[in-house]
Amino acid sequence: MNQTSLDFSKNAARAQADADLQSALAKLQRDTRLARPVITGRLPEFEDLRDRAVAIKDHTLAHLDHYLETFEANVTDAGGHVHWCNDAGDARETILQICNNVNAKTVGKGKSMVSEEIALNDYLIANGLEVVETDLGEYILQLREETPSHVVMPAIHLKKEQIADTFRDHHTTLDPDRPLDAPSDMTEEARTKLREKFLSADVGITGANMLIAETGSIVVVTNEGNGDLTQTLPRVHIVIAAIEKVVPRVDDALSILRILARSATGQEITCYTTVATGPKRPDDLDGPEEFHLILLDNGRTKLLEGEFRDVLRCIRCGACQSACPVYGAVGGHAYGGVYGGPIGAVLTPALDGIDKAWPLPEASSFCGNCEAVCPMRIPLPGLMRRWRDIAHTQKLNKTGARRGLALWAWAAQHPALYRFGARISLRLLRTVGRRRGYLRRLPLAGGWTAARDLPTPEGGTFIDRWQKEMPGKTGS
Amino acid sequence: MTARPQVGLFATCLVDLYRPSVGFAAASLLEKAGCDVAVPTAQVCCGQPAYNAGDRKSAAAIARQTISLFEEFDYVVAPSGSCAGMLRHHYPDLLADDADFATRASAVADRTWELVSFLTDIRGWSGIDASWPKGVTYHDACSGLRELGIKVQPRQLLEKVAGLELRELDAPDVCCGFGGTFCVKYPEVSEAMVDDKIDDIVATGAATVLSGDLGCLMNIAGRLSRRGEAVEARHIAEILAGTATGPAIGGADDGQG
Amino acid sequence: MTARDDILGRIRTAINRPAGAAPPSAPAYANQPLIPDRAQGTPAELTKRFIAMAIEAEISIERVSDVGDVAGSIAGWLNAEGLPGRAVISPDPAMDAYGWDTAPALEIRRGATRGEDLVSVTPTIAGIAETGSIMVTAGPGTPYTLNFLPETHIAIVHADRIVGGYEDAWARVRPNGETGASLPRTVTMITGPSRSSDIERTVTIGVHGPKRLHIVLVGATGDEVDGQET
Numbered sequence: 001m002n003q004t005s006l007d008f009s010k011n012a013a014r015a016q017a018d019a020d021l022q023s024a025l026a027k028l029q030r031d032t033r034l035a036r037p038v039i040t041g042r043l044p045e046f047e048d049l050r051d052r053a054v055a056i057k058d059h060t061l062a063h064l065d066h067y068l069e070t071f072e073a074n075v076t077d078a079g080g081h082v083h084w085c086n087d088a089g090d091a092r093e094t095i096l097q098i099c100n101n102v103n104a105k106t107v108g109k110g111k112s113m114v115s116e117e118i119a120l121n122d123y124l125i126a127n128g129l130e131v132v133e134t135d136l137g138e139y140i141l142q143l144r145e146e147t148p149s150h151v152v153m154p155a156i157h158l159k160k161e162q163i164a165d166t167f168r169d170h171h172t173t174l175d176p177d178r179p180l181d182a183p184s185d186m187t188e189e190a191r192t193k194l195r196e197k198f199l200s201a202d203v204g205i206t207g208a209n210m211l212i213a214e215t216g217s218i219v220v221v222t223n224e225g226n227g228d229l230t231q232t233l234p235r236v237h238i239v240i241a242a243i244e245k246v247v248p249r250v251d252d253a254l255s256i257l258r259i260l261a262r263s264a265t266g267q268e269i270t271c272y273t274t275v276a277t278g279p280k281r282p283d284d285l286d287g288p289e290e291f292h293l294i295l296l297d298n299g300r301t302k303l304l305e306g307e308f309r310d311v312l313r314c315i316r317c318g319a320c321q322s323a324c325p326v327y328g329a330v331g332g333h334a335y336g337g338v339y340g341g342p343i344g345a346v347l348t349p350a351l352d353g354i355d356k357a358w359p360l361p362e363a364s365s366f367c368g369n370c371e372a373v374c375p376m377r378i379p380l381p382g383l384m385r386r387w388r389d390i391a392h393t394q395k396l397n398k399t400g401a402r403r404g405l406a407l408w409a410w411a412a413q414h415p416a417l418y419r420f421g422a423r424i425s426l427r428l429l430r431t432v433g434r435r436r437g438y439l440r441r442l443p444l445a446g447g448w449t450a451a452r453d454l455p456t457p458e459g460g461t462f463i464d465r466w467q468k469e470m471p472g473k474t475g476s
Numbered sequence: 477m478t479a480r481p482q483v484g485l486f487a488t489c490l491v492d493l494y495r496p497s498v499g500f501a502a503a504s505l506l507e508k509a510g511c512d513v514a515v516p517t518a519q520v521c522c523g524q525p526a527y528n529a530g531d532r533k534s535a536a537a538i539a540r541q542t543i544s545l546f547e548e549f550d551y552v553v554a555p556s557g558s559c560a561g562m563l564r565h566h567y568p569d570l571l572a573d574d575a576d577f578a579t580r581a582s583a584v585a586d587r588t589w590e591l592v593s594f595l596t597d598i599r600g601w602s603g604i605d606a607s608w609p610k611g612v613t614y615h616d617a618c619s620g621l622r623e624l625g626i627k628v629q630p631r632q633l634l635e636k637v638a639g640l641e642l643r644e645l646d647a648p649d650v651c652c653g654f655g656g657t658f659c660v661k662y663p664e665v666s667e668a669m670v671d672d673k674i675d676d677i678v679a680t681g682a683a684t685v686l687s688g689d690l691g692c693l694m695n696i697a698g699r700l701s702r703r704g705e706a707v708e709a710r711h712i713a714e715i716l717a718g719t720a721t722g723p724a725i726g727g728a729d730d731g732q733g
Numbered sequence: 734m735t736a737r738d739d740i741l742g743r744i745r746t747a748i749n750r751p752a753g754a755a756p757p758s759a760p761a762y763a764n765q766p767l768i769p770d771r772a773q774g775t776p777a778e779l780t781k782r783f784i785a786m787a788i789e790a791e792i793s794i795e796r797v798s799d800v801g802d803v804a805g806s807i808a809g810w811l812n813a814e815g816l817p818g819r820a821v822i823s824p825d826p827a828m829d830a831y832g833w834d835t836a837p838a839l840e841i842r843r844g845a846t847r848g849e850d851l852v853s854v855t856p857t858i859a860g861i862a863e864t865g866s867i868m869v870t871a872g873p874g875t876p877y878t879l880n881f882l883p884e885t886h887i888a889i890v891h892a893d894r895i896v897g898g899y900e901d902a903w904a905r906v907r908p909n910g911e912t913g914a915s916l917p918r919t920v921t922m923i924t925g926p927s928r929s930s931d932i933e934r935t936v937t938i939g940v941h942g943p944k945r946l947h948i949v950l951v952g953a954t955g956d957e958v959d960g961q962e963t
Contacts, residue, residue: 012665033647033650045769049769056760056762059762065745065750065752065754068744069741084735084737086736086739136931140932154931160932160933183937184938187929188939190940191940195848215916223927224928224940225881225942226942228919229881229941232871232878232919249763250907251903254899254903258899269866270924271924271926272923274922275919277918277919284872284918285876286877301740302747304743304744326662363662364655365651365653366656367651367655368618368621369651372622385527388529391530392530402529409531412520412534413534413541415519415541426493434728437726438698438726445660447660447663448698450664451670452670453702454726456726457494458495458496458497461493461496462493462495462498463487466515470515473513474514474517475548476548
């Protein structure tokens with residue numbers, strides 16, 4: 001994809017001017033806000049389960065080598081193959097090789113964010129394969145040559161009329177008189193079209209929501225059932241998963257499942273939750289003949305070693321996106337990377353480099369709602385602040401605001417001078433603004449006064465007035 | 477008898493510069509709640525602008541300054557959840573590697589409170605003697621809500637204000653778009669957020685919007701003014717202390733005589 | 734150096750664990766199951782909850798008192814829904830008990846499917862009260878495709894096989910459990926028909942998988958029969 005995180009402001013302005021996008025985002029935010037107390041209220045153990053999930057992931061990450069080796073051994077025992085891949089290039093080549101080994105022509109794909117990270121589809125298509133996304137939202141995006149704008153609701157930015165047009169453009173055999181007014185009409189059309197693809201695909205590629213070390217299994221959750229069809233109908237099933245997806249035991253996976261769907265879509269559980277282990281067995285009537293697992297690093301080990309380790313707890317539920325007011329104002333594409341919203345503001349600098357993404361961690365009011373809803377209690381604002389520290393140290397954000405802040409910080413460390421400056425500034429502001437109560441424009445404060453008036457100060461500083469009115473009550 | 481606790485009032489830079497009356501209201505409430513209040517005059521700011529801009533060095537210097545000024549008191553109280561949260565949660569993080577200040581930071585953090593929650597949760601006080609016979613609505617400022625768990629406390633006290641009718645926002649806990657320097661770095665995004673907040677405020681029909689943080693209030697008041705809305709914005713301390721006699725935030729002087 | 738060595742090496746450096754370090758001892762939480770209250774109760778309570786949760790998940794349910802009545806119930810339900818009286822059923826011997834010969838209107842075939850069948854009938858490992866889910870597995874007698882390709886999936890759940898939570902259902906499929914020496918190739922918890930909200934967050938049913946999920950609930954739990962209405 002075209003990485004445009006440095007253009008966040010420009011991207012955001014475009015998104016804000018898009019009325020359709022704005023109404024979709026407003027609905028998402030509202031639905032999410034209203035649903036959350038209902039969902040969590042129905043499961044009194046929800047907060048305890050969050051703590052449990054954090055403990056599971058922290059324990060796993062602290063012994064990640066052990067659990068990955070255990071996982072690998074159990075996959076192999078079950079007749080599967082594990083391929084370790086350092087980076088995106090490694091993973092793409094490995095997957096292509098597997099496809100070529102079985103003379104694959106067509107690939108059916110389940111929704112996978114990590115495959116977006118490594119731009120898998122473009123690579124396979126460039127190498128002569130037909131690749132079809134099978135998740136309804138991802139399929140629509142593939143036809144439109146767009147990327148997902150939300151981790152679990154990839155096409156949240158589109159109106160149904162746009163989707164209907166897309167179907168009419170691409171499904172050339174579609175009867176022009178057939179109505180596509182309702183989402184159900186389009187769903188039916190996609191079902192027919194994709195059913196052919198499922199049945200003809202040589203290889204199915206899915207992600208995994210979790211990997212279970214004790215059994216060598218993968219966990220795939222979907223509502224559509226496309227993950228199951230993708231992994232069962234083709235001759236070969238390739239799973240692509242990053243190394244942080246592993247959990248030690250089945251019971252751990254079950255605990256995390258109890259918070260995953262609730263956080264992602266507000267459901268008690270998704271319609272299909274499948275734990276799959278290895279390829280088809282000798283007496284089975286269906287299932288893939290080969291089972292391959294791509295175990296991908298792609299920057300994870302770097303996160304593991306430093307102060308960003310907590311972000312590896314992420315289970316890609318998208319709760320932070322749905323709950324973030326900045327995401328709600330600009331949508332996922334404005335972030336210009338694979339992941340939008342708070343998780344993108346933390347992950348994109350890690351994946352693409354802080355020099356390519358420093359505006360993202362700054363695009364937060366630190367309201368803390370992301371951390372409040374994150375089922376894995378990832379301290380997202382704190383991690384964004386760490387990126388700001390790094391960007392500051394590297395002097396990436398060379399803006400007027402930076403110089404202003406430096407001046408302010410210097411003054412703040414010299415209280416007497418600060419107070420002197422404050423008195424002068426206040427007198428000025430009072431003179432200009434007291435009649436109206438507000439200032440409409442103020443030099444050097446364009447960011448503020450573009451949309452807001454600046455309230456005129458009451459007059460005098462509190463400290464000066466206190467000293468005058470309450471002499472002696474100023475501490476030792 | 478129990479000695480009156482000595483409270484160091486951390487006024488916050490915005491109250492110091494923009495709205496001294498909130499500082500006096502806070503002091504008055506603390507006195508009524510049985511505390512002796514002192515205001516160290518060398519106080520400046522909690523350091524959040526630097527801290528949130530990634531300038532940890534400046535933030536740490538300001539934190540050390542604040543700690544030195546306030547560690548003599550039994551409690552440090554601020555009329556802001558954001559600044560109190562900075563002292564309470566972020567100073568210890570900021571100074572964790574500072575041999576001299578790490579323990580001092582934790583000691584001050586443990587004794588630092590946001591004004592309203594200090595009155596209710598620490599002082600167990602609810603002796604409000606104030607009246608405000610209007611409809612008001614209340615915005616839960618983010619840091620107070622999510623860093624300090626302030627939600628019921630302001631409502632408990634507002635209930636005791638004679639004549640006051642609280643009309644809840646549809647989304648009281650959604651950010652107003654202030655976010656410190658966020659609102660000047662991303663003014664358009666911030667504008668969209670504060671517009672949502674203002675739509676919500678106006679829909680309640682309340683005459684006054686209250687909150688516990690002056691940053692949010694200046695953002696909301698500034699946008700209310702720009703949009704020409706009649707709602708006025710005030711800090712909750714002014715109402716609770718019964719000192720809300722002057723102009724509202726950004727209210728004109730001459731209109732009041 | 735292989736990528737495997739690279740990655741494990743970087744991990745060990747990052748978490749400060751030398752190669753060959755002893756496996757971690759079980760973390761404290763591992764011995765303290767955290768099972769939601771709603772996954773606990775008497776058999777009758779769990780059955781009631783299972784039914785309520787399944788209906789909430791847009792699963793239809795019909796109860797029959799005897800195994801021999803299952804086929805008749807299915808034939809009647811298909812007819813009432815205007816669906817064809819033809820079904821592919823799992824070739825599992827356990828399916829023999831359901832009285833197929835008593836429902837001549839129902840034409841059945843045993844085997845897997847490639848999508849040509851409109852209706853499937855499968856057994857289940859368990860009904861799970863916690864969320865109204867059913868658990869199904871893949872195996873020689875239970876082809877996986879039957880759960881996904883037909884437009885209508887009919888699942889047979891025995892009341893005395895209803896469990897409280899996910900863990901209780903999993904106990905049956907673990908290696909050397911009811912399903913054999915090893916974990917079945919797939920274990921799926923299904924909670925309602927296939928659905929999507931990808932277009933304007935409007936829920937639509939039957940995207941790729943079944944448009945209808947129907948449960949025939951067989952028999953009653955002991956305490957239901959004794960004390961309560963069924």
